[in-house]
Amino acid sequence: MTGIPEYVLDLDQRDPLAAKRREFVLPKNTIYLDGNSLGALPRNVVARLDAVASRQWGEDLIQSWNKHDWIDLPKRVGEKIAPIIGAASEQVICCDSISVNLFKLLCSGLELNPARSVVLSQKDNFPTDLYIAEGVQNLLGESRCQLEVCAADQLESRLDEDIAVLLLTQVNFRTGELHDIQALTNAAHEKGIVVIWDLAHSAGVLPLELDAWGVDFAVGCGYKYLNGGPGAPAFVYVARKHQEKLRQPLSGWMGHKQPFEFSPQYQPAQGVERFLSSTPSILALAALDAALDVYQDVDIKQVRAKSIAMAELFISLVSDKLSAGSLTLVASMPSAQRGSQLSYSHPHAYAMAQALIELGVIVDFRRPDILRFGFTPLYTSFVEVWRAAQILVEAVESRLFLDSRFQQQHKVT
Numbered sequence: 001m002t003g004i005p006e007y008v009l010d011l012d013q014r015d016p017l018a019a020k021r022r023e024f025v026l027p028k029n030t031i032y033l034d035g036n037s038l039g040a041l042p043r044n045v046v047a048r049l050d051a052v053a054s055r056q057w058g059e060d061l062i063q064s065w066n067k068h069d070w071i072d073l074p075k076r077v078g079e080k081i082a083p084i085i086g087a088a089s090e091q092v093i094c095c096d097s098i099s100v101n102l103f104k105l106l107c108s109g110l111e112l113n114p115a116r117s118v119v120l121s122q123k124d125n126f127p128t129d130l131y132i133a134e135g136v137q138n139l140l141g142e143s144r145c146q147l148e149v150c151a152a153d154q155l156e157s158r159l160d161e162d163i164a165v166l167l168l169t170q171v172n173f174r175t176g177e178l179h180d181i182q183a184l185t186n187a188a189h190e191k192g193i194v195v196i197w198d199l200a201h202s203a204g205v206l207p208l209e210l211d212a213w214g215v216d217f218a219v220g221c222g223y224k225y226l227n228g229g230p231g232a233p234a235f236v237y238v239a240r241k242h243q244e245k246l247r248q249p250l251s252g253w254m255g256h257k258q259p260f261e262f263s264p265q266y267q268p269a270q271g272v273e274r275f276l277s278s279t280p281s282i283l284a285l286a287a288l289d290a291a292l293d294v295y296q297d298v299d300i301k302q303v304r305a306k307s308i309a310m311a312e313l314f315i316s317l318v319s320d321k322l323s324a325g326s327l328t329l330v331a332s333m334p335s336a337q338r339g340s341q342l343s344y345s346h347p348h349a350y351a352m353a354q355a356l357i358e359l360g361v362i363v364d365f366r367r368p369d370i371l372r373f374g375f376t377p378l379y380t381s382f383v384e385v386w387r388a389a390q391i392l393v394e395a396v397e398s399r400l401f402l403d404s405r406f407q408q409q410h411k412v413t
């Protein structure tokens with residue numbers, strides 16, 4: 001490629017994470033800026049899936065639950081995730097989806113605060129978080145669970161003694177704005193409020209210290225920055241101090257103390273294992289397990305530093321080339337207050353996303369008018385960021401997005 005400035009090539013030269021890219025399968029002639037929605041495929045996942053399907057399932061069949069220790073895979077994968085989120089051992093387990101796990105945690109959080117009923121969240125939280133809270137409210141009735149929402153900047157002043165649970169997502173999926181987990185957790189605890197953090201856009205890309213910050217509960221995503229594959233299981237973090245007090249509501253047999261006793265009475269397993277409900281999805285868990293090996297020698301602080309450097313490079317290239325007004329950076333705060341994504345608003349954002357995809361830059365669109373660029377430091381280079389910015393500028397200036405072929409709305413945006 002010609003015309004790449006020396007300083008951009010230099011950024012790749014000096015990048016301590018540059019070699020990580022070789023651990024991923026990436027399509028040629030594509031710049032993938034959507035790893036915040038679906039992480040790329042780590043090479044070792046392919047071999048692992050083949051081994052689990054052909055040798056374990058194919059040959060050892062049901063013996064694999066013991067022989068290949070399938071039965072403890074949710075725990076083993078949880079233990080691999082723990083250091084990535086600043087958790088000591090025996091507090092993280094991998095199972096189900098974020099939504100299902102939020103249901104378990106929300107009921108548990110309410111149980112810890114039985115004299116209170118309000119669940120406080122943010123108006124523009126990721127919808128599934130609000131939907132699950134609504135579902136719990138319908139199930140238990142408003143005397144036990146009452147969802148209230150407010151704007152992000154109102155949260156801290158709204159914290160008071162009628163609130164049972166504070167339910168928040170660290171990174172705003174639309175704007176990328178970041179909450180200070182430690183500050184909000186402390187403020188909530190001062191009022192006796194239990195906190196649940198959704199780390200969907202955080203785990204694997206932001207330095208997290210859940211234990212040190214005193215977080216009660218958290219959930220996170222296996223298929224975004226952790227690269228576990230489409231629909232990979234999620235994870236649950238339950239602070240050790242709460243574990244033995246709780247009986248989560250989806251009390252299925254895999255969370256039983258002795259599932260193979262087949263006892264008619266439910267007795268919760270010790271510790272975080274009681275947050276399991278059902279038979280683990282072994283193929284999906286095995287993919288995530290292999291994907292997490294990529295993180296074994298990764299320093300999340302370096303990931304964060306590269307993510308910030310990439311975002312700043314992109315912002316400066318776009319603002320140098322495009323006149324103000326043609327594309328608007330949403331949430332133009334210091335990079336330290338943003339997750340690993342940039343959001344720009346544009347009146348034709350959907351068509352623009354489609355045009356960029358055709359030009360080989362994979363991004364996504366979020367209603368009503370947001371174009372999202374996700375930065376995944378493990379497999380994206382500075383040269384790609386530079387190139388993506390050039391292509392974006394060309395796409396805006398050429399008005400290519402007005403072409404009718406970019407107007408058709410797909411189910412998934």
Ligand SMILES: *Cc1c(COP(=O)(O)O)cnc(C)c1O
Pocket residue numbers: 097098099100126128129169173198200201221234
């Ligand atoms: C991606 C995402 C989810 C996904 O929820 P699932 O139930 O696992 O599909 C939840 N919350 C947030 C904030 C997300 O970004």
